[in-house]
Amino acid sequence: MSKLVILFTLRMLGMPRWIAQIVMVLILAGGLNHAWSAQIEGRVVGVSDGDTITVLDANKRTTKVRLRGIDAPESKQAFGQVSKRSLSELVYGKMVQVRYDAEDRYGRVLGVVLSGGSDVNLIQVNRGMAWHYKHYQRDQSAAERRDYARAEDDARAASRGLWGDQSPVAPWDFRRSSH
Numbered sequence: 001m002s003k004l005v006i007l008f009t010l011r012m013l014g015m016p017r018w019i020a021q022i023v024m025v026l027i028l029a030g031g032l033n034h035a036w037s038a039q040i041e042g043r044v045v046g047v048s049d050g051d052t053i054t055v056l057d058a059n060k061r062t063t064k065v066r067l068r069g070i071d072a073p074e075s076k077q078a079f080g081q082v083s084k085r086s087l088s089e090l091v092y093g094k095m096v097q098v099r100y101d102a103e104d105r106y107g108r109v110l111g112v113v114l115s116g117g118s119d120v121n122l123i124q125v126n127r128g129m130a131w132h133y134k135h136y137q138r139d140q141s142a143a144e145r146r147d148y149a150r151a152e153d154d155a156r157a158a159s160r161g162l163w164g165d166q167s168p169v170a171p172w173d174f175r176r177s178s179h
Contacts, residue, residue, distance in 0.1 A: 040065075040098040040109065044091040049075050050083025050129050051121075053091060053113065055098060065098050066108040067121040069140050069148050071171045072130040074178075078169070079162040083129040086161075090120050102139070110139070119147075126151040128161020131170055 040063055046054030048064075050072025055063050072087070073080040091113065100111030113120040124130040125148055132148040140148065156163045 037099045037101045037111075040100070040111070041095065042098075043095055044093060047084055047088045047092050049080065050087050050124060052108065053087065053096075055096060063098070064106075064108040065100075065113065066104055066106075066110050067124065067130075068100070068102075068110040068112055069133055069136065069144060070121050070125055070130040071133040072124065073162060074171050074174055077171065077174045078165060079129070082161070083124070086127055086129040087120070087124060090123060091115050096120070112144075122147055122151055126155055126160075128155035128158075128163045135172070 040055055040057055042055040042057035042063070044053050045056045045062065048054070051067040051070050053065050053067070055065055057063065067087075072083040075081065075084065094115055097114040098109060098111040099114065100109045102110045104110055121130075125132050132152040134149075137145045137148075155161060162168045
């Protein structure tokens, strides 16, 4: 969310300008990240790869969801299919909640997926099926940044998943080299 949109919205709610500016800073710093999030509840009807799912809600609308804060190997990359299977085991056919506050440039919701109260994004990182996507960590709360970084460090130290490979290639490097 842009600063102007946040500020405009808060002002439209009748907040004095100085309070709106303080609240905006807290939101952008991650202090109120989840307080402003929207939520989708539904059944996972598709898993595209290790960090993208499709959710069907009660109104029969489908929403493509990109798991925020992580980046899984591409489908044609080493561990790409393993990562997709891992995510499928966690969510396919199950009811999930998706907490989000933004969309990406492809129109996908960027969200944290919860299944049975557990953070699926974090589980994927902990299993060694995805990287903590540090390039976008500013979009995470301080607690999420800490937890995701720790999960990646733990998976790496235990050589879980892609960390068992001699020299794992980050998906952002793989995408750059394949263009």
